[in-house]
Amino acid sequence: MSTAYPGEKEGLILRLTRVLYQPLTYSPLFFWGRPGAQDMMSFCHQFAALLNAGIPILKGLLILEKQANNPRLKHGIKKVALHVENGHSLTEAMAQVQEVFSPFCVGMVDAGEMGGKLDKTMHRLALHYEKKNHLEKKIKTATAYPKFILLVILGVVVFLLSSVLPSFAGTFSSMGVELPLSTRVIMSLGMLIQVSWPYLLIGGAMAYLASYLLLKMDKVAYYAGHMQLHLPLFGILYRKLLVARFCRTFSILLGSGVTLLTTLELSKNVVVNRVFVERVAEMRNAVIRGESVASALSATKLFPLTVIGMVDVGEQSGKLDDMLSRAADLYESEVNYVVDRLGSLLEPALVILLAVVVGGIVLSVFLPLFGVFELYL
DSSP, X not given: OOOOOTTTXXXXXXXXXXXXXXXXXXXXXXXXXXXXXXXHHHHHHHHXXXXXXXXXXXXXXXXXXXXXXXXXXXXXXXXXHHHHHTTOOHHHHHHTOTTTSOHHXXXXXXXXXXXXXXXXXXXXXXXXXXXXXXXHHHHHHHHHHHHHHHHHHHHHHHHIIIIIHHHHHHHHHHHTOOOOHHHHHHHHHHHHHHHHHHHHHHHHHHHHHHHHHHHTSHHHHHHHHHHHHTSXXXXXXXHHHHXXXXXXXXXXXXXXXXXXXXXXXXXXXXXXXXXXXXXXHHHHHHHHTTOOHHHHHHHHTOSOHHHHHHHHHHHHHTOHHHHHHHHHHHHHHHHHHXXXXXHHHHHHHHHHHHHHHHHHHHHHHHHXXXXXXXXXX
16 A cells, blocks of 8 residues: 655745744744653643742743753744734643643643643653653663774774874885785775765755755655664664554543543644654544554554553453553553663673774774785795
8 A cells, every 4th residue: 555745846946944944933943842741841841830829820930941951942842832822722832832741741831721721731741751751761871882982982982093003004015015905994994084074064064954954854764664664683672662652642641631643643742753644644544544552553563562452452341552551551651671681782782892893993004014014034
């Protein structure tokens, strides 16, 4: 079955123009992205406490704007307060500051205002961001050491190729030693880095920008998302993470009184993988046609049987939000376990990789020395 991609027929120039200039309509802080989970957690916790104490929304926003440390969040709260002061509801105000407040957050606030339980809704949002922040920190902590080792490998390789090996090249050339193929390749790389390093930096920056723009295009993002889900080892972790995030969001929205169709529409905003986004949109269409949520989940081929079974039980018992919360707990714990195991496996593997890379470079230098010994012995 072919997949339809929104905007697929747009010209390349039009797509690039929209990607480059659309953020300019948001805010002078657009290039920093939305505030992190920790900042949003603090904002929601404090806002819930102020509302629970009977402080009006506008006064609470002004207090939070003064207390906010994150410049993006401070700017966003200030804009929301101005909209509220001009007579807009909190939902309408946040919806106009989408560079700070996600559609998921706006949908939750809308449900809280409609149900008259805004303080409880903000508390639920705070718990959501708290769990998200905990999981993100867990992953960052587990990948910090591997990132450091990769950086060390890159630094050592660049240093050896650009500073150490070129000095040997002149020595071998003056002695008339025939260099092995591996040594010639490494020597050439060293000369390239030494002579053309500014162009390599510019080329790397341009390649990064080009990949960023390409990933903004729906079709490219779709296939990139498909590759992410099928990466060896990391694909399993990534899929579990997306399932946990989707189930947690789905549960919170339903528990806050958001309708099922709106929940499905908002839930796709928290999964950054384009394949998941497409499948959740298909789920929503299936539910509109009258299918059950469990049946729609099964048709996506992305959710484990455990989640599908729990959703089926939740639908039949009328406790879908509770079962989704349990599914989220289950897969968040699995993500934590996999991250711990992955970190312990990657550390020795990267140390071995460092030894192999550096050892290979050093060996390429010593191989011609055997030729020198043959000449003078």
